[in-house]
Amino acid sequence: MKLDVILPGSTIWIPERVQASYSTVAMLYDDKHKILVDPSHEGSMRFLEEEFEKRQLHPEDITEVLLTHFHLDHAVNSKFFKNASVYVHEKYRNKPYSKFGMFSGQAYQGMFNNVRDRDVLIKDGEKLFDSIDVIHTPYHSSEHCSFFVETENWGKVFFPGDICMTRIELFDVLRGLRTDKVANIVKEYYDKSDYIIFTHDSPYKIEK
Amino acid sequence: MKLDVILPGSTIWIPERVQASYSTVAMLYDDKHKILVDPSHEGSMRFLEEEFEKRQLHPEDITEVLLTHFHLDHAVNSKFFKNASVYVHEKYRNKPYSKFGMFSGQAYQGMFNNVRDRDVLIKDGEKLFDSIDVIHTPYHSSEHCSFFVETENWGKVFFPGDICMTRIELFDVLRGLRTDKVANIVKEYYDKSDYIIFTHDSPYKIEK
């Protein structure tokens, strides 16, 4: 399995004005699969398009979408990849999406309807595609998973998802400023990885 | 007709990363109508929701959506207002939306399909709801319109749309730094208005 980090994610939260955070989009691929990890949010659509063009990659080439969790800023662009199965933890199925807010509810329900018929449920401890370890990490939302992969081109790679969004959050863990279960998981995988692919930051090379 | 500026619009353009600009959302209303002028973009959804809650306003209360033009950052939230007719200039009907880009094309086509069956075509010189003057201003996109309204609570109000997005662009016109047809229209309506409602800035009170 090889890795291609297509677009690094960001945080834009301006209270009373705009929530435009969007997740990193990465692709894990081999001869048979082109797996998009977290296809991100409409805000990044335009430049995601430019990155696909540079790679001569088309939406219909994507065979699977793999979600860390079912939040809009990570998952709503799944709709653009109509040929892909969507891999996501089963806990995503039982949420009252339509009650999330008068517009958010509609947006979440639409995203759920789009994904429901092509979902593939994943669980803790599973190895996907002989390559991707699933770690259920329900510390950001109940269906949240992290991933660990040995890649051919980036070495061992940890995808924490939103339990550790940025290098600043990682440094807080490494300096012992955060000390709970999340911190332990992050430290454990930090120790065995060569890279961390953050959801809302650029990829981080671990220097040992 | 009364005016309520629900959320002021913004510009967020970070090349190679994110395009998250979103338009101002304003409401013109009387006993019979609640007209949303440019319902904006997903990025503003969350805080638009908070503003609707503060006003105890619901999506189904909106009777009409009125669009300055058919760009995503102005019009895509139309989908949340299912009871509303969508007023837009006829030129919007004949664009090759599906060819706008591999993801943008899908997003535009989806927006078009959502609006097509409930559109009401508007034209230059028309007065809508006995109150809103339509000025066809095809200098940003072919279907682009500006609006002028005498309101009960804000006086005379000019909605330039994206031919003059911010107060900085207005000042360029007033200082004579921009001198073409757009500048003439902006100056003409500046002279007869009490307020300008910018699409990507907060409302501007004209001091005389």
Next chain:
Amino acid sequence: MKLDVILPGSTIWIPERVQASYSTVAMLYDDKHKILVDPSHEGSMRFLEEEFEKRQLHPEDITEVLLTHFHLDHAVNSKFFKNASVYVHEKYRNKPYSKFGMFSGQAYQGMFNNVRDRDVLIKDGEKLFDSIDVIHTPYHSSEHCSFFVETENWGKVFFPGDICMTRIELFDVLRGLRTDKVANIVKEYYDKSDYIIFTHDSPYKIEK
């Protein structure tokens, strides 16, 4: 002591492009004092100016600046308030600012030089101005403090600083997703407060 939240802070972190996060600016005031809590960053300068104008408040009116910690996005605007003493935890004094990076180092050193001659050192357990409890919370940076104040107009108010930046981080604590020392402090003060003034979000009213 009364409270006035002048500008709510935000997070803007776009990797490889821009770090423009800025802190909330709040004022605690009585007959003798106008204390600015975290004067924020240059990015918010323009609209901070508008808020000061609305209140007919001038930079020289500010008698004290009170810092949660000595990061640029919270403290660099201290330079605009030349009459103010700057209250900050003593740990701020011993950092190798000039080595923080080729530009950051210069910016930090300049901020330090500007503040050094008018600093007043604060410590854990102290009550400032007979009103403001200082809680040393070195979980974001070694000099970091949180504050707790009984105000006349907002009731009991907790200023966590950057140990809990947004309502989303608060919800993680309240749902038990974060469980360490920071979580305990946040819960303790949540229980005794009427409002939380977040550093990178709008003020939060605690419903009991």
Next chain:
Amino acid sequence: MKLDVILPGSTIWIPERVQASYSTVAMLYDDKHKILVDPSHEGSMRFLEEEFEKRQLHPEDITEVLLTHFHLDHAVNSKFFKNASVYVHEKYRNKPYSKFGMFSGQAYQGMFNNVRDRDVLIKDGEKLFDSIDVIHTPYHSSEHCSFFVETENWGKVFFPGDICMTRIELFDVLRGLRTDKVANIVKEYYDKSDYIIFTHDSPYKIEK
């Protein structure tokens, strides 16, 4: 003269919250000179630092700073380059900076004081360093200049400055939607250039 585009500029304007737009930073260099065109704003400082590190470039290596105009988002980082002369049009000298606003005034006056003793005045029609054509274009501010350079590695390059900030503004000119003096200058140099280096967008290759 060779060109290196170090960081592409952006627009972030959220009314009543934050103005964090920052200009593109480019370097023109040969054996004797390292000329930084528009060193940008504090918001981009952190990632500008990363780009300098990647190139093993140091602030003291910069021999000249060349400004399109004297606005904070383009020029305030000049202070980091202490060895550099600052090239700027003479009109910058006579503005009432201290009256620009209670904080902006201080920021502008500080920037002026920092630059005043090392400024070199440039004028329309001049050729700088045998390579850079100066075009006085006072349509954004009175001291505003555009530049045109034949480079060894990018061909002929036009730096419009803020008279044409983004590719969207360029397309408005090319489609005839803008028709005044600014449009004429932009078209003239578009016709003779291989690239446009926008101030608030990524570089644009002209396809003929």
